[in-house]
Amino acid sequence: LRREEVAQLAFISTEYYTRLEQARGPRPSREVLAGLTRALRLSDAERAHLHYLAGAPPAPPPGPSREVRPSILDLLRRLPHAAALVLSAAYEVIAHNDLAAALLEDFSALPRHERNFLRRTFLDSSAGERQWYSRSGMEIFGRTAARHLRAAAARYPDDPEVAALVKDLLAGSAEFARLWAAYDMSVEPAPHKTFRHPLIGPITLNCDVLDIADRDQRVVIYTADPGSPAEGALRLLSVIGTQRLDVPG
Incomplete structure (x- = not known):
């Protein structure tokens, strides 16, 4: 972009933008910095650096990013033999x-x-029928989720959706409220997860998580060991898809 385009x-004004570039202008306000961030399409890290250079710490981001980079979407498409999904900071x-579907x-x-x-997982009335996790797996997932959500609530204190999510979970799920109250901040890796699929039955898969730091997102990838029963189950699921195989009568 040319100076005139960025300024617009x-x-x-173009004159003021030129003076900022040359470090001759007054310290820009937060509003000016926000405008430059939008105009230049800066990432969160670049936005923070711009504020640092201007001597004005950035305000907390308004809420978790929901925009997925095209390269990440392409990654999901390139994993036909793995179940993969992208989670925001608020899950x-x-x-x-x-x-994954x-x-x-x-x-x-x-x-x-x-x-x-x-x-x-915790609030939907049909969650008991889905039973994504075993009991022990549910406990581990719940502790991890409570820790991550607590951190997200601290990073996005002004986001009404994050606040509403925490409020609804505490009011609607005694299990989540117990995990939240435990304040367990320990990191408990879960390299394997067992799912209970209504058609296939139990499936134990490898679980790997890739952090996308600049978007505060996580890519969760479930894979099966070569030659394992789980690999055959995933292959069958890729054929079945999301269709139901209910037998009438």
Whole structure:
């Protein structure tokens, strides 16, 4: 972009923008910095650095990012033999591939408010029927989720959706309220997870998590060991997809 274009997009004069570039202007306000961030399409890290250079610490981001990078979406498509999904900092499922939909459910078919992994696990009335996790797996997942959500609530104190999620979970799930009250901040890795699929039965899969630091997102990838029963189960799920095989009568 040319100087004139950046200035126009940031709603400041070209002269003032030129003086800022040359370190001759007065210290820019937060509003000016916000305009420059939008105009230059800066990432969160670049935004923070811009504020640091200007001597004005940035305000907390308004809420968890829900925009998934195209390269991450392409990664999901390139993993046909793995179930993969992208979670926001508040556990909203913001992208997933076909095998993840077959293993868990098709989150894209749900209203956005219901695409939250924690809501589906702890608050949805049909969660007992899905039984994504074994009892021990549910305990580990719950402790990890409570720790992550507590951290997200601290990072996004002004986000009404994060606040509402915490409030709803504490009011609607005694199990989550117990885990939240325990204040367990220890890190408990879970390299394997056992899912209870209504058609396939128990499936134990490898679980790997990739952090996308600049978006505060996580890519969760479930894979099966070569030649294992789980590999055959995933292969069958890739054929079945999200269809139901209920037998009438």
